[in-house]
Structure formats: C-alpha cells, structure tokens
Amino acid sequence: MRAYAYVGPGRFELLDKPRPELRDSRDAIVRVTLGSICTSDLHIKHGNVPRAVPGVTVGHEMVGVVERVGDRVASVRPGDRVAVNVETFCGECFFCRHGYVNNCTDPDGGWALGCRIDGGQAEYVRVPHADQGLTPIPDTVSDEQALFVGDILATGFWAARISEIGPEDTVLVIGAGPTGVCTLLCAMLKRPRRIIVCEKSPERMRFVREHYPDVLVTGPETCRDFVLRHSDHGGADVVLEVAGTSDTFRLAWECARPNAVVTVVALYDEPQMLPLPDMYGKNLTFKTGGVDGCDCAEILRLIAAGKIDTTPLITHRFPLSRIGKAYRLFETRSDGVVKVAVECGK
Ligand SMILES: [Zn+2]
Numbered sequence: 001m002r003a004y005a006y007v008g009p010g011r012f013e014l015l016d017k018p019r020p021e022l023r024d025s026r027d028a029i030v031r032v033t034l035g036s037i038c039t040s041d042l043h044i045k046h047g048n049v050p051r052a053v054p055g056v057t058v059g060h061e062m063v064g065v066v067e068r069v070g071d072r073v074a075s076v077r078p079g080d081r082v083a084v085n086v087e088t089f090c091g092e093c094f095f096c097r098h099g100y101v102n103n104c105t106d107p108d109g110g111w112a113l114g115c116r117i118d119g120g121q122a123e124y125v126r127v128p129h130a131d132q133g134l135t136p137i138p139d140t141v142s143d144e145q146a147l148f149v150g151d152i153l154a155t156g157f158w159a160a161r162i163s164e165i166g167p168e169d170t171v172l173v174i175g176a177g178p179t180g181v182c183t184l185l186c187a188m189l190k191r192p193r194r195i196i197v198c199e200k201s202p203e204r205m206r207f208v209r210e211h212y213p214d215v216l217v218t219g220p221e222t223c224r225d226f227v228l229r230h231s232d233h234g235g236a237d238v239v240l241e242v243a244g245t246s247d248t249f250r251l252a253w254e255c256a257r258p259n260a261v262v263t264v265v266a267l268y269d270e271p272q273m274l275p276l277p278d279m280y281g282k283n284l285t286f287k288t289g290g291v292d293g294c295d296c297a298e299i300l301r302l303i304a305a306g307k308i309d310t311t312p313l314i315t316h317r318f319p320l321s322r323i324g325k326a327y328r329l330f331e332t333r334s335d336g337v338v339k340v341a342v343e344c345g346k
C-alpha cells in the first residue's frame with residue numbers, strides 16, 4: 001500500500017509499504033478514507049520532534065472504515081465508519097480513569113500515531129487500544145464533517161471545557177489558525193456574552209469575519225485596547241491562547257482581567273517568561289498542556305446536531321497520490337489554504 005513517510009530530516013516520501021497487521025488483541029486495522037495535514041507533521045519533517053521515528057508513516061488526523069479488529073475490541077466492528085483519535089490511551093491507568101488521557105502511562109500512550117508508530121497518511125493504519133482510539137461516526141455525519149474530531153477539534157473542545165466559560169464572560173481567543181477556529185467554535189457553544197478573536201493574518205481575520213459575524217476581530221497591536229473597550233471588568237474574563245508566537249503568551253495574560261482564567265493551548269518553540277512581579281495581585285489562573293482527547297463521541301453528537309461545523313476549514317482536496325503537492329501548499333500557506341483533505345483511497 002502507499003504510505004507517506006518521514007524518511008529523514010526535511011524529507012517525507014510516498015513509499016510502498018506492506019499493509020499493517022493486527023499485533024495485539026486490542027488493535028484495529030482501519031482503511032483510511034480521508035486524512036489531513038497538521039502543523040505537527042511539519043514539526044516532524046523539520047526534525048523538531050525528537051521522538052519521531054525515522055521511516056514512520058506520518059499523519060494523525062483521519063477518518064476511515066474498520067477493516068479488522070482484535071479479539072478484545074468491543075466498541076467497533078468491521079464496516080464501521082470511525083474517527084481516529086490522535087492520542088493512544090489505555091482507558092485503565094490512573095490518568096485515563098480521571099480523564100487525563102494525554103498522560104496515559106501505557107507504553108503506547110500519548111501521541112504515537114504518525115510519530116512513534118505508523119500513522120494515517122496511508123491507505124491503512126493500525127490503531128492500538130481501538131476501544132479508546134476509535135469513535136463511530138453517526139450515519140448523518142460525513143467524513144469531511146468528522147475529519148478534525150480526533151485532533152484539532154478535540155483540542156478546541158478540551159480547551160473550552162477546562163476554561164470555565166460563563167454566560168457573562170468576554171472570551172478572548174488569540175490565534176485563528178485551524179486549531180484557533182476549532183477553539184472558537186467550542187467556546188461559542190458555551191454562549192458567553194462576547195467573543196473576541198485576535199489574529200494578525202488579514203486572510204484569517206477575513207475568514208473569521210465571513211463565517212462568524214457575531215465574533216469581534218482585532219489585530220495583535222490593537223488587542224489590549226480593543227479588549228479593554230469591549231469587556232466589562234478591565235480585561236477578558238477568559239483568555240484562550242492558541243497562537244504560540246513569541247509575544248502571544250505575554251499578550252494573553254496582559255489582556256486578562258484580575259482573577260481570569262488563561263488557558264494556553266499553544267505549543268511554543270521557546271520558553272516563555274512568567275514575570276510574576278508584573279502580574280502580582282492579578283491572581284490569574286493558568287491552565288496549560290496538551291489535549292485530553294476523550295470527548296470524541298460528544299463532539300460527533302454535536303456535529304450531528306448541527307452545533308459544530310468545521311467543513312469551512314477544508315479549503316483544498318488532494319488524492320494521496322499527490323500528497324507532496326498538498327504539503328507544499330500547506331507549508332507555504334499558499335492559495336488561502338486553511339486545511340487540506342487527503343483522499344487516501346485515491
Ligand atoms: Zn495535529
């Protein structure tokens with residue numbers, strides 16, 4: 001089968017690989033119908049993910065059809081359409097039982113697919129702990145509607161869930177890239193008084209204005225003043241930092257009102273300053289870390305109910321045979337690309 005693999009620093013190639021086999025009674029083999037490209041894939045390509053194994057098939061955002069399951073898999077059967085979770089987790093350890101699946105202590109736990117083990121920019125993928133890692137897609141939900149459920153949408157959902165958003169709140173979302181938009185959509189579900197998006201790219205600002213006209217949009221230079229003018233208590237009640245650039249962490253806590261929650265979803269390239277003397281008395285609560293991607297069934301229910309729609313994010317479609325071109329487009333952010341859908345059977 002064809003598989004797009006990390007062959008060495010700076011190099012991904014479409015290779016011919018054997019089809020994956022079941023290795024454990026909790027595994028499933030999934031025929032990938034649709035995959036996507038994530039910024040994390042680019043981090044692997046550029047050698048910024050030391051635990052990525054050379055030769056590994058990349059890709060961790062995908063949906064497909066279950067082909068085969070191990071004896072101990074109970075939640076899905078061959079023929080089921082499924083969303084694949086970016087995280088592998090056992091469902092049994094201390095962290096899994098508390099919903100902190102990002103910290104699963106299983107040897108396969110965490111971000112394994114498309115990093116430490118073969119992922120889904122391929123015709124088939126082996127998914128360990130399939131009872132946790134696969135979620136059936138309702139019949140009324142299309143592959144494109146479900147494509148982001150296991151990764152960026154799970155991230156946005158988790159971020160909104162832990163941020164204690166209330167109906168009186170002004171919520172500031174910093175960054176309107178694909179994960180930022182998913183976070184925005186999930187924050188909207190909480191129905192806060194107002195949402196402000198801070199974004200520097202004119203194209204992405206336009207995207208937010210066009211699709212979510214109730215959301216206020218500002219740029220980073222004007223953000224502090226804008227938030228002051230459009231909030232009731234001297235800053236945002238909740239800040240979600242999804243941009244991860246060199247000055248957005250500072251912007252996040254500066255725009256927060258006293259006693260606000262600041263949730264850092266972003267992954268930074270470098271350490272960030274936490275100037276405690278400057279923020280003394282502001283009594284902020286910081287929440288940080290990687291997604292606990294354990295709400296995929298609920299997210300799919302919300303999609304089926306018409307409450308979340310991420311399909312506008314899919315701006316381009318490519319067959320697997322032309323995935324190199326899809327990467328070039330995504331990497332150079334050309335042609336207004338937001339997300340790419342890769343048809344893995346073509
Ligand atoms: Zn990702």
Ligand SMILES: [Zn+2]
Pocket residue numbers: 089090091092093094095096097103104105106109
């Ligand atoms: Zn676990």
